[in-house]
Amino acid sequence: MLVYNVTINIDESVHDEWLSWMRDKHIPDMLATGKFSHAKMAKVLVEEDMGGVTYSVQYTTKDRQTLESYYSDDAERLRADGQKLFPNKFVAFRTELEVISQQIP
Template sequence: MLIYNTTYQVDDDINENFLIWIRECYIPEIEKNGILKFPRICRVLSHREDGTSYTVQWEVESSSLLHRWHMEQGMKLNDEMMKIFKDKVVGFPTLMEVIV
């Protein structure tokens, strides 16, 4: 099992709107596809004073399925996020393998 994690740095002035969009638009749209499962949103605890960081995590069975999802849906959703939030949200993905 793999965990697909994306960490987002979010400007304070759009923080609430970002969380609403993630919960009400982004996650439900991804769940329709069925490749990524069991979403989880986490706040990253840090001492930074500018913005808030979140992670959105999903379980996925294989890197080939993740690649398929990225080509079919992921790039479109990322483009949509950039149109809505512009440079006020910056994200980077990490793929992790569950060991235990």
């Protein structure tokens, strides 16, 4: 299992609009690709020197092949949506994580 993590710092001037868009449109669109089983969004509680508010969104996928399929089939289109709506108002970086173990009580 892999986690595709996207860390985003969003400018406070568009924060509320962006947060609604993420919850109501972008994350559902990501899940609608069929390439992720679920998504988790968390607010980063460390203040950034550059300002803004930082979030981590983690999308779980079953394997590398599925993630590569997302990159080739969907990533460009879905990333462009945010750029159109919030130009120059956020910075994002992406990390791929391999789940080694998961423990649930």
